[in-house]
Amino acid sequence: MIDAAGLRVMKAIADEGSFTSAANALGFTQPAISQMVRRLEQRTGTVLVERYGRQVRLTEAGQVLARHAVGVLAALDAAEEEITAIAGLRAGRVRLQAFPSSSATLVPRTLAILKARHPDITVTFTEAEPPESLAALRNGDCDVAVAFAYEGGDLGELEEDLSLLVTRRLMDDEVRLVVPGTHPHAGDGAASLADFSGEEWIAGCPRCRGHLLSLADTAGFRPNVAFETEDYVAQLGLVTAGLGVALVPDLILNAAKHDEVATLPLSPASRRQILAVTTPDLQRVPAVAAALDALCEAAGADPKASTAELVGAKA
Amino acid sequence: MIDAAGLRVMKAIADEGSFTSAANALGFTQPAISQMVRRLEQRTGTVLVERYGRQVRLTEAGQVLARHAVGVLAALDAAEEEITAIAGLRAGRVRLQAFPSSSATLVPRTLAILKARHPDITVTFTEAEPPESLAALRNGDCDVAVAFAYEGGDLGELEEDLSLLVTRRLMDDEVRLVVPGTHPHAGDGAASLADFSGEEWIAGCPRCRGHLLSLADTAGFRPNVAFETEDYVAQLGLVTAGLGVALVPDLILNAAKHDEVATLPLSPASRRQILAVTTPDLQRVPAVAAALDALCEAAGADPKASTAELVGAKA
DNA sequence: AGGATTCCATAATCACCGGTTATGATGAGG
DNA sequence: CCTCATCATAACCGGTGATTATGGAATCCT
Incomplete structure (x- = not known):
């Protein structure tokens, strides 16, 4: 019934004192404001603006909307800012799970690279053997899993775990x-x-x-x-x-x-192959992508040749 | 960039856990949710929903939106509730200005009627001679002015004050x-x-x-x-x-x-004529209309035959 | 396994919301 | 009294956001 655009218009009118200057302030034309107000009025069934002569002023109901507009628009801006912060790697979270023996060198080096490059994203690290880490990934409790697979050996059994997932080869x-x-x-x-x-x-x-x-x-x-x-x-x-x-x-x-x-x-x-595993969607999350890159770099792998298929996976 | 509808959708997905049930909860169809999410994603340039298999879950950015949605939607609902309260006479304000000699009987009776009929609206009363009360009306500091005009005499000078205003005859x-x-x-x-x-x-x-x-x-x-x-x-x-x-x-x-x-x-x-004066727009505000009706009733005038022209005003 | 089910994605369509320009009406001011 | 400023209205038009129909894929059940 009431949307953000309507609140923005009401607030602009309250601030500017006329339709015309409200339109200028919002980057619209005057008729846009005029009929926006009319729509709002017939939607709410109330008189929001009192037209007296060639001046306009808000009625009590209009003032109510303008007052609420402040809070709502501030909250919307805050949400937008948070989103762009995540998109711009000025915020964000990566939950990493890696098998125990990778914790020794690979993971610490990765965390150091990430911390240096994007100091504002928070990285969570948990030790977990590949079956559990992949389960966490599937379950939504983890963003990147570092796993390993023995050549020729248990690739088969891991294969079904990797369905729907994307892998990046880190090192042999x-x-x-x-x-x-x-x-x-x-x-x-x-x-x-x-x-x-x-x-x-x-x-x-x-x-x-x-x-x-x-x-x-x-x-x-x-x-x-x-x-x-x-x-x-x-x-x-x-x-x-x-x-x-x-x-x-x-x-x-x-x-x-x-x-x-x-x-x-x-x-x-x-x-054995050391793999970074994630989901196709998470791969596109900036913080996750940064973590993957850092992993590749820490492993000395070429980040570009990363999404290759498992060696030895049945063609 | 972000609108209320988008937030509502994100919150519904967070609550329901799937597009389909979110659509049901909102009264939409499933594709509506699907492309709403896609629009939001390409508008914000971030991944909001992680599709894994046939289940969906929110990414961090998506959770941010869902979290903010709670506050924003609550604020919107609050605004809407306030508006409907004003429209339904369960809230609202009337600022009345009347000339001194009407304070004796007419105004008290009016206030009593209003209080009995709509106990939740707040009425403000100020004594003011007709010129000042009409100025206040023009200035936006008053909703209803009770004025008087001597027959034949000073109607002329009052006439220009009454331009753009509407009057209701209360009594002779x-x-x-x-x-x-x-x-x-x-x-x-x-x-x-x-x-x-x-x-x-x-x-x-x-x-x-x-x-x-x-x-x-x-x-x-x-x-x-x-x-x-x-x-x-x-x-x-x-x-x-x-x-x-x-x-x-x-x-x-x-x-x-x-x-x-x-x-x-x-x-x-x-x-002399006793008149209730207001502006065309304020006339349509429920609380103001109620006040006008109460004034007519207190004066013993027929509320229907109210918007008549001044007697003796030049035709 | 394999088939049925369920969920999401996509395509095509369409209404309407919400903007624009052009123009008119009217109060305010020199 | 004429001019300017402001709001209202009309005509137009594109994009948003809904719909139905359909397809594909993962999960579940037998």
């Missing part, structure tokens, strides 16, 4: 075999997995364990998993203590101290 | 000659003004004095005005004291005690 994370420094193969240039079929194995998170089993299966043996821990530092500790061998991604090896163990590249090599 | 107020009870003519059935040319006269307000002079002039004499006072009670006191004779309207005689004087009808009779 090579998986290495970690053995005690005193191990007979410690000095080898590369490790063939079959040579370690008799070892005791230290497995990581469930999906990492799955990857180990998958690799071992193609190498023709079934690994003897003696320990399981999601904590990579603990894994390295166990290896250091000579209790077994483990598959550990480069990302961890670059961040954690591991002087007393040997890290051997696998032959054939095995990698 | 007959003017009587007041003489001391001991006066030789005290028992006469009617008084011819010429018979009192030798008396000392007690004049009232400037315009009443003018009326006296005008009547005396047509009767062929120039009255000896010994006293002037705007206070009719004082006039009656002076007559009672035998200090002169006076012309006093019925309206005063009906209200003030005057036992010891004689009141004689003039021959030819002379009347």
Whole structure:
């Protein structure tokens, strides 16, 4: 019944004292004001403006509208300002969820870049394994999920989780075999997995364990998993203590101290992909886009070649 | 850029959780919501709604709009409620100005009627002589002026004051000659003004004095005005004291005690008209219309035959 | 799985709101 | 008394914002 335009007109009349100057103040012509007032009057069924001679003044009802106009228009302006602030990266929020081992280097570097580039947006970070972070994304509790996928291995099961989502490849994370420094193969240039079929194995998170089993299966043996821990530092500790061998991604090896163990590249090599995941719509939110760019930059990836498909995803 | 309709839609989506139910809640169809959101999005240049699968949820920017919508829509509703209250006589204001001698009976009775009929409207009353009250009306400081005009006499000078104004005849107020009870003519059935040319006269307000002079002039004499006072009670006191004779309207005689004087009808009779005056626009304001009706009723006039022209105004 | 359902998007259409220019009526002022 | 300033009105017209009809895709149920 009453809209913002009408209030704006009433306020202009109250401020300016005539239709003509109100029209000038609003950038309209005089007849626009004239019939706007008439429409408002027949809509509300009240007399809003008293025409006396060639001057006009507001009636009580008109003054009521003009008075309310101040508050309403201020609130509208405030809303508009907030929106443009979000659009201009002078405000906004990004909720980031990343898997634990990325928290060491990738995420801190990303947050630093974001903070330096857009100091006014607020970033929330939560650690979560890929299945949970993707669920949060789907659920609307998260804007960007940093996930990983083992090449060839569990891409299939992740695939359905990624439907309707967009991914950006951040980096390839090579998986290495970690053995005690005193191990007979410690000095080898590369490790063939079959040579370690008799070892005791230290497995990581469930999906990492799955990857180990998958690799071992193609190498023709079934690994003897003696320990399981999601904590990579603990894994390295166990290896250091000579209790077994483990598959550990480069990302961890670059961040954690591991002087007393040997890290051997696998032959054939095995990698996992580090991915940034979001939804098609969120991708267009400035703060989210900035976060994605920062992630790519922190990972050393080319931001432009980002929306590529997963390597190894079935064509 | 942002209008009330858009905010209403965003709030409905936030409340209902889907376009379809938001459309139902607002009484629209689903495509209306769909393209309303799209318009808002391209107007603000931001993503307001995140479409994930077949569910939708608001982005941060969308939540900002939905949040502001609450306040804005509440303010709009409040304004609308105030307007309808004024239109429905459940609120409103009437500023009444009346000449002093009408304050005795006419105005109190009017206020009583108004109070009984519309207890929620606030009535302001100020005493003012017709020239000032009409000036206030023109100036926007008054809604209804109760004025008087002597028949044939000063209608002309009042006429230009009444241009652009509307008048309602409330009553005819007959003017009587007041003489001391001991006066030789005290028992006469009617008084011819010429018979009192030798008396000392007690004049009232400037315009009443003018009326006296005008009547005396047509009767062929120039009255000896010994006293002037705007206070009719004082006039009656002076007559009672035998200090002169006076012309006093019925309206005063009906209200003030005057036992010891004689009141004689003039021959030819002379009347003044009691008028309610307002502007054409204010006439259509419910509270003002109610006040006019109450005035007519208090004066015993037929409210329907009210907008008549002044008697004696030049056709 | 696969089919039914449900939700959103799009296209085509159309009414009307809300602006414009042109013009007229009228009160105010020199 | 004439002129100017102001509001009202008419005619026109584009864009907003609704509608119906239809399609596509995700979710749900069997």
